[in-house]
Amino acid sequence: MTARLMQGDEACAEGAIAAGCRFFAGYPITPATDIAEVLARRLPQVGGKFIQMEDEIASMAAIIGASVGGAKAMTATSGPGFSLMQENIGYACMAEIPCVVVNVQRTGPSTGLPTSPSQGDVMQARWGTHGDHPIIVLSPFSVREAFDLTVRAFNMAEKYRTPVILLMDEMIGHMREKVELPPPETIEVVERVITSVPPEWYKAYENTPSDVPPMISFGQGYRYHITGLFHDERGFPTQRLDEIDPWIARVFRKIERNLRDILIYETDQVEDAEVVVIAYGATARSARHAVRLAREQGLRVGFLRLSTIWPFPERIVAEVAERIHRVIVPEMNLGQLALEVERVVGRRKVIRVGKANGEMIAPREILDAIGRG
Amino acid sequence: MSERYEVRLAGKGGQGMILAGIILAEAAILDGKNVTQTQSYGPEARGGASRSEVVISDGEIDYPKVTQADVLLCMSQEACDRYCHDLKEHGLLIADSVHVERTPDNLAVEVPLTRWAEETTGRQITASVVALGFLVGLTGLVSRQAMEAAVKARAPKGTAEINLKALAVGFEQAERLLSSRRGR
Amino acid sequence: MVVKKQERESLVHERYLRHQKKFPHVWCAGCGIGIVMGAIVRAVDAVGLSNDEVAMISGIGCSGRMPVYVDFNTMHTTHGRALAFATGLKMVRPEMKVIVVMGDGDALAIGGNHFIHAARRNIGLTAIIINNNVYGMTGGQYSPTTPTHAYATTAPYGNIEQPFPICQLAEAAGAAFVARSTVYHARELSRFITQAIQKEGFSVVEAVSYCHTTYGRINKLGSAVEMMRRLKENGVSQRAFERLPEEERADKIVRGVFVDRDIPEYTQLYDQIIARAQQAVAA
Known part of the structure; x- marks a missing residue:
C-alpha cells in the first residue's frame, strides 16, 4: 500500500473496517464526527450498517444490541457524548458485550473548547460508569497508531468479551499525517469465541478455564438471558453471594491474566x-x-x-x-x-x-x- | 534532529486555508517527504479565524505543530497581527495585500494574491491556490510537479483546470519577484 | 387430531415460558403484567413463530422483568433504552421478530426520545407499552401518563402535569401500526399484538393496565379486582366511544386499531443503501 495523507479519525474508521466492524451507531459531535462520516460511506460498501441515533445514549445502546446480534460494533464520540454513554458502558461491562467506544477528547468540562485537544477524560474512561469493573483503554499517538489501536481494540473486545475504549484526542483525530497502512492480509483479526456445546448445555456466563465464556449471538437457537443485574452462569438475575462473587472475580481475572497481551x-x-x-x-x-x-x-x-x-x-x-x-x-x-x-x-x-x-x-x-x- | 520546515497558513474560514494545507502536505508526500498537517478553527464555518499548519521533514516528525514558522502566509489582517511574532528570524512572511493593510516587517512580501486570482480565474476562492504557487515558487519547498498533481487530485470536480491556472500564476509571480531581486 | 382449546392453551405456556426455571415471578398478585405476557406469547403462537426467531427486549421497571420468564432470546436493558438496544439488534438481525416491552415511565419519560425516533425511523420493532399510570417498582411516583389531579408519592398535593396520549404520540411520530386495549380485554389485546408483530415497520400496542399496589392505594381505587372492573367498564371501542355524549367520555379508555399504514421499513431501506453503496464501488 502506498503512503498517503490521512486524518486520525479516518484512520480509526478504516481500522474499524479492517478489524471487521460491521455496525456503527453514533451522534454528531466535534471532533469525532469525521469517524461517523467515513463509516456512513464505508460500512454499506462492505455490507455493514451505519445508523445515526437520536443521542449518544442510544448510540451506545444500539452497538450493544448489534453486538448481541453478532456484529462487531463501534461508536465514536467526544466528552459530552462520552458522559452520556457511561451508563450503557457499564451495562456492556456487566453483560460482557464486546464493543469499541471511541472518545476523541476535546477540552472540557461541559461544552468546553469543542475544537481543541484534551486528555481530560483519562479518569472518566476508567471510572466513568458506576460500580467496580475492569476496563481496557488504549490511546494512540499518531495517525498510523489510530489505525493499529482500533484494530487491537476490536481484537481485545472480542477476545475478552468486554467494551474497549479508544481514547483519542482532537489533535490525533483531526491531524493529517503521512501514513502507510498495512496490507490487509498482514493484519491480525480476532473473532469472538463461539460456543461449541448444544443449546441445552450452554451457559452464557460460565466459569470457563479461560475466564472468557464463549458467546453466541441471538437468533442462533441458544435462547439465553442478558441483563444488567448481577446474574448467574445462565444469565438470570441473582442476589446470591456465591454467584455474585465468582462473577466479579472472573471478570477481573480475565483482564489481569492477559496483561501481556493487553499492555x-x-x-x-x-x-x-x-x-x-x-x-x-x-x-x-x-x-x-x-x-x-x-x-x-x-x-x-x-x-x-x-x-x-x-x-x-x-x-x-x-x-x-x-x-x-x-x-x-x-x-x-x-x-x-x-x-x-x-x-x-x-x-x-x-x-x-x-x-x-x-x-x-x-x-x-x-x-x-x-x-x- | 533532522531538518523541520514549518509552514503556517492563516486567514479566515472560507478562504481555503485548511484545504491549502492539505494540498501542500500531499505534494510533500509525492516528493517522498514526511509531513503533518494540523489546523485550528472556530465554530463558524465561514468568517472566523482559520489556520492550517504543515510541518515537512525528511525525518520523523514528532511535534506536529509549528514552533517557529519558516513561512507564514497571511490572508487576513487578524492573522497577520496574531502570528507574525512566531515567525522564525529571516522567515518568510507573505501577506495578501488585498486583505492585509499593515505588516510588522518591512521584509514582508506583500502581494495582491486575491486580485491575481480574480484576474486569472474570476474566482476569489482560488486565491489560496495562487498563494500556494507563490509560496512554493519562492521557497522551492516541494517540486512544482508534485504541487500540480496534488492540486489536480484535491480540486473539486470540474475545477482542476482553473485551479491549475491559479497555481501557475502563483509560480509565475514568484519567478518574476525572484528574477527582479536577482536583477537588483 | 383436534387439540382442545384448553390443551392448546397449556401447550402455548409449555412452549414459550421458561416455566421450569424462574417462576414464581416478581409481580404482585393481581398485577396486569402477567396478562400482557400471556397476550404476547399467544400472539407469537398465533403468528406461528418459533422461539428462536423472537427476541424480547425490556427496559427497567416491573415490565423490565418480563424477559426472564419467556423462552425467547431475551435482554433486560437499562432504563428507557430498550428501543435503542433493540434498534441495534434489529439492524444486524432483520429476520428476527423483536418485541420491546416497556412501562409508561420507561417508554415515555426517560425513553421518550428513543420512542419517537424509533417511530420516526419506522424500524421493524413491536413496542408494547404497559401503561399503569405510575412508577410501580420504585413505589408510586407520578409518571408521564399519570392523570392530572391524581395523587402519587411525588405528587402528594395532586399531579399538575398533563398525561401523554401514547397512541397519538406514536401516530404523529410516524409509527406504521398503533393500537390500544386493556388487560381486561385480554383476547383483543392478544389480537392487536398479533397484528403488530405481523406488521412490517414500527408497531405500537398500548396495553392499559393498573397498579393496585401503589397507584390504586394512593388514589383509593380499591383492589386489583376493583381496578380491573374499572377497565372493563371504561374500556370502550372506538365506535362506542364516538356514540357517547361528550359528558360521558372523560374517563373512557378507547380501544382499537388507530393506525395501520404501509410505510417503507427501515432495515429494508437500509438494504437498498447497501446495494447503492456497493454499486458505487463496483462502478
Missing part, C-alpha cells in the same frame, strides 16, 4: 536514563520531541510511551523508574495519569506538566521540566 507500550533510551518522560496520546509527540532535544544537549533522558493506559501498566512504569531520580508526566489535563505514576514510583520525584486550556503541550515546556532539578 502496549514503547520504551526509548531508558537504559542509561536519569530522567524518564512518560506520555501517551498527542502529548507523546511533544514528549518525544523534547527527549530528542534533551539528548542533543547531552542530557540522559529516557522515554516511555504508553498505548494502553488502563489497566495502568504499573510494572513497566515501576521498572523504568527504579534506576532514576525523576519522572516527568506531561498530559493535557492537570494530572490524571500522573496520579497513577505517583502511586507506582514510590519516593521518586514526579513532575507533572499539565495543561487544560486547549493548547497542546509544547516540547519546550517538557524540556524545561527535564532541565529543572
Whole structure:
C-alpha cells in the first residue's frame, strides 16, 4: 500500500473496517464526527450498517444490541457524548458485550473548547460508569497508531468479551499525517469465541478455564438471558453471594491474566536514563520531541510511551523508574495519569506538566521540566 | 534532529486555508517527504479565524505543530497581527495585500494574491491556490510537479483546470519577484 | 387430531415460558403484567413463530422483568433504552421478530426520545407499552401518563402535569401500526399484538393496565379486582366511544386499531443503501 495523507479519525474508521466492524451507531459531535462520516460511506460498501441515533445514549445502546446480534460494533464520540454513554458502558461491562467506544477528547468540562485537544477524560474512561469493573483503554499517538489501536481494540473486545475504549484526542483525530497502512492480509483479526456445546448445555456466563465464556449471538437457537443485574452462569438475575462473587472475580481475572497481551507500550533510551518522560496520546509527540532535544544537549533522558493506559501498566512504569531520580508526566489535563505514576514510583520525584486550556503541550515546556532539578 | 520546515497558513474560514494545507502536505508526500498537517478553527464555518499548519521533514516528525514558522502566509489582517511574532528570524512572511493593510516587517512580501486570482480565474476562492504557487515558487519547498498533481487530485470536480491556472500564476509571480531581486 | 382449546392453551405456556426455571415471578398478585405476557406469547403462537426467531427486549421497571420468564432470546436493558438496544439488534438481525416491552415511565419519560425516533425511523420493532399510570417498582411516583389531579408519592398535593396520549404520540411520530386495549380485554389485546408483530415497520400496542399496589392505594381505587372492573367498564371501542355524549367520555379508555399504514421499513431501506453503496464501488 502506498503512503498517503490521512486524518486520525479516518484512520480509526478504516481500522474499524479492517478489524471487521460491521455496525456503527453514533451522534454528531466535534471532533469525532469525521469517524461517523467515513463509516456512513464505508460500512454499506462492505455490507455493514451505519445508523445515526437520536443521542449518544442510544448510540451506545444500539452497538450493544448489534453486538448481541453478532456484529462487531463501534461508536465514536467526544466528552459530552462520552458522559452520556457511561451508563450503557457499564451495562456492556456487566453483560460482557464486546464493543469499541471511541472518545476523541476535546477540552472540557461541559461544552468546553469543542475544537481543541484534551486528555481530560483519562479518569472518566476508567471510572466513568458506576460500580467496580475492569476496563481496557488504549490511546494512540499518531495517525498510523489510530489505525493499529482500533484494530487491537476490536481484537481485545472480542477476545475478552468486554467494551474497549479508544481514547483519542482532537489533535490525533483531526491531524493529517503521512501514513502507510498495512496490507490487509498482514493484519491480525480476532473473532469472538463461539460456543461449541448444544443449546441445552450452554451457559452464557460460565466459569470457563479461560475466564472468557464463549458467546453466541441471538437468533442462533441458544435462547439465553442478558441483563444488567448481577446474574448467574445462565444469565438470570441473582442476589446470591456465591454467584455474585465468582462473577466479579472472573471478570477481573480475565483482564489481569492477559496483561501481556493487553499492555502496549514503547520504551526509548531508558537504559542509561536519569530522567524518564512518560506520555501517551498527542502529548507523546511533544514528549518525544523534547527527549530528542534533551539528548542533543547531552542530557540522559529516557522515554516511555504508553498505548494502553488502563489497566495502568504499573510494572513497566515501576521498572523504568527504579534506576532514576525523576519522572516527568506531561498530559493535557492537570494530572490524571500522573496520579497513577505517583502511586507506582514510590519516593521518586514526579513532575507533572499539565495543561487544560486547549493548547497542546509544547516540547519546550517538557524540556524545561527535564532541565529543572 | 533532522531538518523541520514549518509552514503556517492563516486567514479566515472560507478562504481555503485548511484545504491549502492539505494540498501542500500531499505534494510533500509525492516528493517522498514526511509531513503533518494540523489546523485550528472556530465554530463558524465561514468568517472566523482559520489556520492550517504543515510541518515537512525528511525525518520523523514528532511535534506536529509549528514552533517557529519558516513561512507564514497571511490572508487576513487578524492573522497577520496574531502570528507574525512566531515567525522564525529571516522567515518568510507573505501577506495578501488585498486583505492585509499593515505588516510588522518591512521584509514582508506583500502581494495582491486575491486580485491575481480574480484576474486569472474570476474566482476569489482560488486565491489560496495562487498563494500556494507563490509560496512554493519562492521557497522551492516541494517540486512544482508534485504541487500540480496534488492540486489536480484535491480540486473539486470540474475545477482542476482553473485551479491549475491559479497555481501557475502563483509560480509565475514568484519567478518574476525572484528574477527582479536577482536583477537588483 | 383436534387439540382442545384448553390443551392448546397449556401447550402455548409449555412452549414459550421458561416455566421450569424462574417462576414464581416478581409481580404482585393481581398485577396486569402477567396478562400482557400471556397476550404476547399467544400472539407469537398465533403468528406461528418459533422461539428462536423472537427476541424480547425490556427496559427497567416491573415490565423490565418480563424477559426472564419467556423462552425467547431475551435482554433486560437499562432504563428507557430498550428501543435503542433493540434498534441495534434489529439492524444486524432483520429476520428476527423483536418485541420491546416497556412501562409508561420507561417508554415515555426517560425513553421518550428513543420512542419517537424509533417511530420516526419506522424500524421493524413491536413496542408494547404497559401503561399503569405510575412508577410501580420504585413505589408510586407520578409518571408521564399519570392523570392530572391524581395523587402519587411525588405528587402528594395532586399531579399538575398533563398525561401523554401514547397512541397519538406514536401516530404523529410516524409509527406504521398503533393500537390500544386493556388487560381486561385480554383476547383483543392478544389480537392487536398479533397484528403488530405481523406488521412490517414500527408497531405500537398500548396495553392499559393498573397498579393496585401503589397507584390504586394512593388514589383509593380499591383492589386489583376493583381496578380491573374499572377497565372493563371504561374500556370502550372506538365506535362506542364516538356514540357517547361528550359528558360521558372523560374517563373512557378507547380501544382499537388507530393506525395501520404501509410505510417503507427501515432495515429494508437500509438494504437498498447497501446495494447503492456497493454499486458505487463496483462502478
